[in-house]
Every structure is written in C-alpha cells, then in structure tokens.
Amino acid sequence: MSSKRCTVIGGSGFLGRHLVERLVDRGYTVNVFDIRQAYELPGVTFHQGDLCDKQALLVALKDVSIVFHCASPAPGSDDRALFQRVNIDGTQTVIQACHEAGVQKLILTSSASVVFEGTDIKNGREDLPYAKKPIDYYTETKIQQEKLVLEACSKEKGFLTVAIRPHGIFGPRDPQLVPILVDTARRGKMKFIIGDGSNLVDFTYVENVVHGHILAAEHLKADSPLCGQAYHITNDEPVRFWDFMSQILVGLGYSAPRYHLPYTLVYGIALLLWLIALVLRPLIRIKPTFTPMRVALAGTHHYYSCTRAKKDMGYQPPVPLQEAIVRTVESYPHLQKGA
Numbered sequence: 323m324s325s326k327r328c329t330v331i332g333g334s335g336f337l338g339r340h341l342v343e344r345l346v347d348r349g350y351t352v353n354v355f356d357i358r359q360a361y362e363l364p365g366v367t368f369h370q371g372d373l374c375d376k377q378a379l380l381v382a383l384k385d386v387s388i389v390f391h392c393a394s395p396a397p398g399s400d401d402r403a404l405f406q407r408v409n410i411d412g413t414q415t416v417i418q419a420c421h422e423a424g425v426q427k428l429i430l431t432s433s434a435s436v437v438f439e440g441t442d443i444k445n446g447r448e449d450l451p452y453a454k455k456p457i458d459y460y461t462e463t464k465i466q467q468e469k470l471v472l473e474a475c476s477k478e479k480g481f482l483t484v485a486i487r488p489h490g491i492f493g494p495r496d497p498q499l500v501p502i503l504v505d506t507a508r509r510g511k512m513k514f515i516i517g518d519g520s521n522l523v524d525f526t527y528v529e530n531v532v533h534g535h536i537l538a539a540e541h542l543k544a545d546s547p548l549c550g551q552a553y554h555i556t557n558d559e560p561v562r563f564w565d566f567m568s569q570i571l572v573g574l575g576y577s578a579p580r581y582h583l584p585y586t587l588v589y590g591i592a593l594l595l596w597l598i599a600l601v602l603r604p605l606i607r608i609k610p611t612f613t614p615m616r617v618a619l620a621g622t623h624h625y626y627s628c629t630r631a632k633k634d635m636g637y638q639p640p641v642p643l644q645e646a647i648v649r650t651v652e653s654y655p656h657l658q659k660g661a
C-alpha cells in the first residue's frame with residue numbers, strides 16, 4: 323500500500339478542499355468522502371456518503387494508508403442530535419472502518435476550542451484540561467471526538483492517530499467568518515466593539531492549517547512523539563480581535579466598528595435572546611446574530627501556543643497574517659460593499 327494514498331473525509335468543505343488541493347500538488351493520490359460533492363479535480367476520486375455509514379466509508383478507504391477526518395456539521399447549527407450522531411457516533415464508525423480497511427494513520431481536525439469555556443486563554447498549551455462546561459454542543463462533541471481518536475492510537479495494532487487543533491480558520495472560500503461578518507455589517511450591526519477592544523485572539527490562515535495537517539501526517543510514526551497527541555496550529559501571531567475584524571471590513575469597503583459596549587451587558591443580552599429563542603423554538607425559529615458563544619469569542623483573549631508543533635514536527639506558519647488578510651479580502655470581490 324503506497325504511503326501517499328489518502329482519503330479526506332469532509333474533503334468538499336472549506337478546509338477539506340484546500341487540503342485536497344495541497345495533497346494533490348504534493349503527489350498524493352486522494353479520495354474525497356463527503357455527503358456532498360462540491361467540485362471536481364483531476365486525479366481526485368469522489369465518494370459521496372455519510373460518515374456514519376461504515377459500508378460506504380469502506381469503499382473510500384480501500385488501499386489507503388492515511389485518513390484525514392475534517393468533516394463536521396456547521397458550528398452554527400444548534401442541532402444537538404446531529405452533532406452527537408456525526409461527531410461522536412460517526413467518528414467511532416470512522417475509527418472502526420479504518421481498522422477494517424487496514425488504514426495506518428488517522429489525522430483528526432479537532433479545534434482549539436475544546437479547552438475554551440468563555441473565559442480568557444493566553445498562550446494556552448495543549449495540556450490545558452478539556453472545557454468542563456463547553457460553550458455549545460459543537461464544542462462538547464468536538465471534545466468527545468478528540469478523545470475517541472487519541473485513545474484509538476495503538477502502536478501494537480499499527481494504527482497511529484493525532485489531532486490538529488486549529489483556531490479561527492479563515493481564507494478564500496470560507497463559508498463562515500467573512501460571510502457572517504459582512505452579513506452582520508450589511509444589516510448595520512457591526513458598529514460596536516464588545517469590551518475595550520484589547521483582547522488578543524488567534525486567526526489562522528487556511529493554508530497554514532493545511533500545512534500543519536500534512537506535517538502531522540508525514541511525522542506520525544510509531545517512534546515519534548506525535549502518537550495519540552493533540553497539536554495547536556495557529557498563525558502564531560495573536561491579533562486584537564477587533565483590529566482583525568476591522569481590517570477585513572475596511573478592506574471590503576465597510577466601516578470599522580467604533581462604539582464600545584460593556585462585555586457583560588452584551589453577553590447578558592445574548593444569553594437572554596438565546597433563552598427566548600429556545601422557548602419559542604416550537605413556534606418560530608429565531609437565529610440571533612450575537613449568540614453567547616460569538617460574544618464570548620469576540621470579547622475575551624483566546625490565543626494558543628504552538629510550541630509543541632514547532633518542536634515535534636518543525637511547524638512554522640508559511641503565510642504571515644498580513645499577507646493572509648490581503649489574500650482573503652481579494653478573494654471575496656462579491657462581498658465588497660456595493661457589489
């Protein structure tokens with residue numbers, strides 16, 4: 323079995339597609355497994371299916387030595403049952419299918435948010451405990467998913483696993499950060515800075531996240547320190563949350579937020595709106611823009627050390643933050659003001 327045959331589960335998604343493109347450039351033979359086929363690429367074989375379906379997965383894992391698992395329901399979905407089914411039960415199915423297909427390495431896309439509880443994290447390392455009170459179902463199930471994958475690592479069975487924990491991925495084709503930001507600005511809701519605006523955060527360019535995944539796959543060996551470990555992958559350039567948002571907004575022709583609102587006030591309002599939405603759910607579906615999670619992410623410090631990734635796999639982010647912002651802004655001409 324060639325060590326350059328791999329399957330990307332979730333390969334139609336934002337991160338997954340960038341990963342697939344890079345793998346192809348590096349001479350890998352790539353299968354994509356996803357519930358939808360979003361594009362076509364020479365040399366890539368698509369398998370459409372649900373990762374909870376082991377038989378469908380087994381077809382896509384045949385003769386493959388590396389599996390990248392970067393599928394997940396969208397974090398904004400509030401569907402607890404879906405998160406449980408895909409991120410927990412589905413990941414168990416992925417592990418089982420890897421065993422049956424003789425896959426040697428599984429690289430999971432986890433998230434740095436598995437340790438975030440809505441309060442400041444400054445230069446957080448991987449040995450921080452998992453969040454005891456995860457801020458949403460997405461995070462709750464990402465924690466369980468990461469545990470499952472890391473516990474499955476077995477040198478005896480010849481099945482090695484590692485988890486990559488990116489934070490705040492952005493870049494061309496991102497369906498989330500920039501589109502939500504622009505939509506919020508177009509509705510006139512991006513005038514305010516939550517808190518004093520000094521909170522530092524990691525935003526990570528998608529190509530750097532891809533680089534971290536490929537390094538992890540190539541360094542994961544039975545005698546390497548990567549086995550069964552989690553790694554933060556960031557741009558290693560924490561930035562003020564509101565400076566980052568302002569740069570994207572101004573780059574796209576919108577005004578930067580200017581007026582300050584106290585963090586506790588906005589968080590309280592977001593919590594109240596979330597409760598109202600929950601109570602009214604049987605009658606009407608309301609999706610507030612400023613959820614408690616978004617307010618917490620916008621008003622606290624959350625940046626992470628990637629010293630472990632530098633030491634164990636020689637990670638350095640190839641694309642610096644300023645260049646990444648410019649490339650991202652240029653990639654969204656349709657979201658420019660007035661477009």
Ligand SMILES: NC(=O)c1ccc[n+]([C@@H]2O[C@H](COP(=O)([O-])OP(=O)(O)OC[C@H]3O[C@@H](n4cnc5c(N)ncnc54)[C@H](O)[C@@H]3O)[C@@H](O)[C@H]2O)c1
Nearest residue numbers: 332334335336337356357372373392393394431433490491
């Ligand atoms: N975007 C971020 O800021 C960020 C940060 C940290 C971690 N992550 C993680 O990175 C991974 C990729 O995120 P993304 O931003 O590219 O999301 P995305 O929504 O663009 O991609 C996820 C892909 O998974 C697929 N998928 C969902 N359910 C599936 C199922 N049951 N079976 C098969 N495929 C399924 C979707 O069709 C989609 O193509 C996720 O695991 C996410 O938790 C994302």
Ligand SMILES: CC(C)=CCC[C@@H](C)[C@H]1CC[C@H]2C3=C(CC[C@]12C)[C@@]1(C)CC[C@H](O)[C@@H](C(=O)O)[C@@H]1CC3
Nearest residue numbers: 397433434435488489490491499502503616619620
């Ligand atoms: C206040 C406001 C409405 C800002 C608009 C931008 C937000 C939509 C955006 C800012 C930080 C982002 C973020 C995520 C989603 C989009 C944001 C809230 C994640 C929660 C997505 C899931 C990842 O796993 C998280 C991670 O650990 O990287 C992201 C954290 C940052």
